[in-house]
Amino acid sequence: MSVVMEPRAWRELARYPSALVGMLIILLLSGVALTTPLVIPYGEALERWRGGEMWQRHPVNAAPAWVDRLRGGNAARTLTVASHAAEIEAVSFPGGRRLEIPLDFDYAYDGFPSEINLFLAAEGHARAPFVRLTWQAPDGREVALGGYRVGRQDRVSISQDRSLAQRLGGLAPHVGLLSDPQVEGEPEVLNGRYRLLLEAVVFDEQAGLEAELVLYGRVHGIAGTDHQRRDLSLALLWGTPVALAFGLIAAVGTTLTTLVIAAVGVWYRGWVDAVIQRLTEVNMILPVLPILVMVGTLYSTSIWLMLGVVVVLGIFSAGIKTYRAMLLPIREAPYIEAALAYGASDLRIVWRYMLPRILPVLIPTFVTLIPTFVFLEASLAVLGLGDPELPTWGKVLNDAQSQSALYNGYVYWVVAPAILLMLTGLGFAMLGFALDRVFNPRLRSL
């Protein structure tokens, strides 16, 4: 690479502010791409992105917290109150115990939570314990939330309780339970200390009862959550290495193979060149995206298969014609003749004499090609042909699209992956355009 990136070129490049900005963006993205797999291993990322149980303490469709705080808002974050921190009063009676578990919390947010759930766990009981719930508001109001028989793992969806909503004057429970009864019209939050009192009867001397009250927030973390409660930051972080790897491998794969094949064709001429030319023309007729879509629908949407198809279709791309035009004069250059005279083999001439000559011209094309492939991956994902397992930016966009995120006002869901895509595109394109001016003297002199 020393031929390619001599110090002069670097200095030249440093003259373009856009190149510096581009490089900064690329460095930043590469940093994220390199650290993410270390912090969250590949297997774990896939496992977590599959969704399910592990996300049940996350809110649905919560916006990023910092956006709300920047706007001066004080929307609810997720509050979790667990019983192991509470002071449990136990009274024994023959054949069991009576437990009183107070779950206390201070509610200081301006907005209502998005949902309230109570998770109950009772391990090792011969007979299922029984729990009665009472909600105590700071103003002394008490609302009975009914009684439940507790299995080993139970979830009480307080927000889904229709009869409770009716008792609260038609308000959804997560609004009604926390609103100020003095205020007429639009409900307002009553801040202060709340308590959910669990009065339990357990029929066991030893085994206890675990309870966890979750008041789901309206905002969550730095990236918010999606419709399956998954934290979007996982997909945004993991999308970075995936996007960069896809773009880089596809760009390297297509440009290098194309270049080598063009050089081979130019060097050997005759039927080799003719075959290469005809194959290129066939390939130009094949529409790339429909073929990718076909492969995705008919075979598999694995990102690595897509990558392979992209590279294969890219080998005999129209670029061959351009490189051929560039290589033809090089073939006749005196130094090639000199190489022939000392007895260099065909392969050596192609590799050591012809390719290095046009590599510098190739670098800008190569850099500007990377975002094209990054966007191609996103495009496929938006069409619903994203990798079935990997979290990628395109898949976040696709989820958002299919859940009508824009229509429902979940703007962050679309904007975050879009900004990352745009950053990648801009970073590489800015660097590429500057490189183009550095490496193509014809443009530089203008």
Added chain:
Amino acid sequence: MTPEASTDPRRPSLRRARLRDLRHLLLFALGRLVALLATVLVGVYLTIVVANMGGQVDELRLVQIRSEVVETVRADPAFFDMPGEERSALVARQVALEVERLRLDQPFVVRSLDYLQRAMSLDLGRAEQMHSDRGSREVRDIITERLPATLLLFGTANLLVFFTAVFAALHLSRRYGSALDRTVIALAPSSAAPGWFYGIFLILLLAFVFPLLPAGGMVTAPPPESRLAYAASLTRHMLLPVAAMFLSSIFVSIYSWRTFFLIHSSEDYVEMARAKGLSSRRIERRYILRPALAPIITSFLLMLIGLWSGAIILEQVFNWPGLGSLLFQAIGHRDTPVIIGGVVIFAYLLAGTVFALDILYALLDPRVRVKGGRR
């Protein structure tokens, strides 16, 4: 040249030279035609193989046919009190009929060649699952129904981009280094993102945040009765997708055309013309645009061809009923005749354009004309 000069034995007569040119041109055209036909043949065959998963789609189809037939026979009250054996015979007969209709009984290789022959002769056949909005099963009808939508949208956008870019580039190349020129260069990297990407933002901004324009579709539902209202509604629906495509490609087009014109305007003969003191208008017309005409025509024609394939994703994002979304649906339905039909038409058009370009070049450029005969 006087008539006497043509009788000079050392020079071939003008007439003979013309004839030679014509012969070369014809030979060249013939050669290209054969090569292009072969190209289309191979390209279409490859598509047929991919679209059928190398024959695997047939097995899926067979399973599907069987389950459908069993279901219809089971659900039909006319066959309720038919004995089991008779019923299974009926099912077998129906399946055989359907298999014969779709010609699944023949090996894939045979059928693929048959597909190829019919596709090449533009006999696109009947769709397997899909039908046009009017209810026709003919692939031709399905495609022609979607075609105007694609042509309208992409034609408008691409023509707009093309002409704006060429004229803006000419303008900028005259005063390169100006603030405007720098701005355009600085904005060129914005084209790294494709049209659908800008589309999403435009929809967000102009359809949801400020609900000024429709978020998707082609006309309001139900379509307006009067022509004028129809055109107005169409225009309103077209604004966002056209703007998205325009945004995503205008700056890079201006940039590349500008570089192109700059390179052409730094040729020695242009410098010479400047030194002679010719007016800049004249230099632009006769010295810069004239030799640059061939590449301009090329990219114009290739752009027109690009219209055909449409853009699957842009059409999906804007819910535009064009060829791109048709192809996407066809792939989803595994409706091979429609897929192949779309690709064949695209291949033919591309080949036709390439052929026209070859001939045009041969006519315009004497270098190609002379060399062409010996290719």
